[in-house]
Amino acid sequence: MAEPLRLIRAAQQLRAAVDRLQFAAPVSHVYNPLVYAWEPHTDYLRRFGQGPKRVVFLGMNPGPFGMAQTGVPFGEVSAVRDWLGVRGAVSRPQREHPRRPVTGFECHRSEVSGRRLWGLFAERFSSADHFFKEHIVLNYCPLVFVEESGRNRTPDKLSIAEKEALFAVCDRHLRDSVSALQPQWLVAVGDFAFQRASMLNSHLQSSNSHLPRLGRILHPSPASPAANRDWAAVATRQLVELGVWTGTGS
Numbered sequence: 728m729a730e731p732l733r734l735i736r737a738a739q740q741l742r743a744a745v746d747r748l749q750f751a752a753p754v755s756h757v758y759n760p761l762v763y764a765w766e767p768h769t770d771y772l773r774r775f776g777q778g779p780k781r782v783v784f785l786g787m788n789p790g791p792f793g794m795a796q797t798g799v800p801f802g803e804v805s806a807v808r809d810w811l812g813v814r815g816a817v818s819r820p821q822r823e824h825p826r827r828p829v830t831g832f833e834c835h836r837s838e839v840s841g842r843r844l845w846g847l848f849a850e851r852f853s854s855a856d857h858f859f860k861e862h863i864v865l866n867y868c869p870l871v872f873v874e875e876s877g878r879n880r881t882p883d884k885l886s887i888a889e890k891e892a893l894f895a896v897c898d899r900h901l902r903d904s905v906s907a908l909q910p911q912w913l914v915a916v917g918d919f920a921f922q923r924a925s926m927l928n929s930h931l932q933s934s935n936s937h938l939p940r941l942g943r944i945l946h947p948s949p950a951s952p953a954a955n956r957d958w959a960a961v962a963t964r965q966l967v968e969l970g971v972w973t974g975t976g977s
Contacts (some may be wrong), residue, residue, distance in 0.1 A: 731776035733907040734771055735921030737900055738869075744896035750889055754880055756824040758871035760789055763829065765782060765800030766815025767807070771799045774813065774859075780910040782971055783939070784844075785901070785920045787946075788882055791827050793838030793861035800866040801916075804834050810845060811855050824962040827875030829943055843947035844916070847959045850971075865904055867923050868897050883919050894923070901927050912971050913939040917946030942969040 742761035750757055761768060789795045794802040800814055807813045817831030844864070852858040870893075872880040882893060905913065905927065913928070915921035921943040931938050944962045947954050953961065964974040 728908045730778035731773045734772045734776045734904060735901040737907070738768065738772065740903075741869060741896060741900040744899075745868075745893065748892055748896075749888070750872065753874045754872045754877040754885070756822050756827070756873040757818045758789070758795055758827075758829070758873070759869060760794055760798045760825075760871070761869045763820055764794075764796070764815070764831070764891055765816040766798070767799035767802075767813050767817065770813050771807075771811065772878075774811075775855070775863055778907060780863050781910060782863075782912040782914055783905070783908055784862065784864045784914050784916055786864065786866045786916045786917045788866055789871045790838045790840055790869060791879055792834055792836040792871075792960070793841040794866060794869075795827075796829060796831055796834040796838075796870045800864045801838070801841035803838040803845060804832055805837070806841060806845035806849070809831055810849050824873045824877055827871075827873050839949045840947045840974045843958050845956070847962060851963070855965070863908065865901075867901060867920055868893065873963075878961045881919070898923070898927060898930075899941045902930070902936075905937065907930070909937055910939045913941040913943055914944060914966070914969075914971060915944065916944055917948075918943070936944055942966070948975070 737760055742759065746759060750770050760865045785801050794800055797804060798800065799807045819829045823829060849860045867880050874880050915924045924941055927940060928941055944965045945954055947958045947960060949955055967974050
C-alpha cells in the first residue's frame, strides 16, 4: 500500500479510537479535527505523505488556532493555505465552546507556534514540495481539550487513567506512521513529544523494528520565554548540532 494511503488508513483508525474515549472535568469540550476537518487533513497526507521520509517532526496536539481550524499539524491558516496549498471543507465540532469557535480557513487568529514552525521551513526551503521531499510534520495526539473557562488543556495534564487510554491509541498510530514512513530521524518538537517518541523507540527496539534516531528541538510556543528569543535561530542550531540539517540552507 502506498504511504499516503497507509497514513490515511492509520488516521481513520485513530479518529475512531479517540472518539470512543471519555474525559472528565476540568475538560468540558473535546474537539477532534480528524472528524470535522477530515478533508484538509487527508489533502495534506495525500499531497505530502509519500515516503520514505528522512525526518519526521512530531508535535504534541492541535492548537486552538492551528490544527483545530485547518486539520493540519501546526496548521496556522496562512501557512496551510498559502505555502502548503492544502484545501478542504471544515465543518464544526459537535459540541463547540463559545470561546473557542471553529471557523476553519476563515479564522483570523494566528497560531504562533505554527507560524514560527512553518515560517522556518518556508525560509529554509524553496517550496513546500522541496521541504516534503525529505520531511513531514505529524502530531502525536489529534484532540483539542478545552476547559469550561475556554482555557486549553494539554494531554500531559489529563488524569492518569485518561492518559493511559489516550496514549495507548496515539502510540499505536505513531508506530503505524513510523512503519509507513521509515524515517531516519524522529524529531520531537518539545519535551512532551520527546517523551512519547522515546517510549516508541523503546518498543521498536524490543521488537526489532525500524528504529529512527531521536532528536528534540525547542517548542515554538510563545508560552516559552526561550522560544520568544529568535526561536527559528535556536531550532536551526539544534537541528544542525543533531546532524539533521547542515549549516547551510537547502
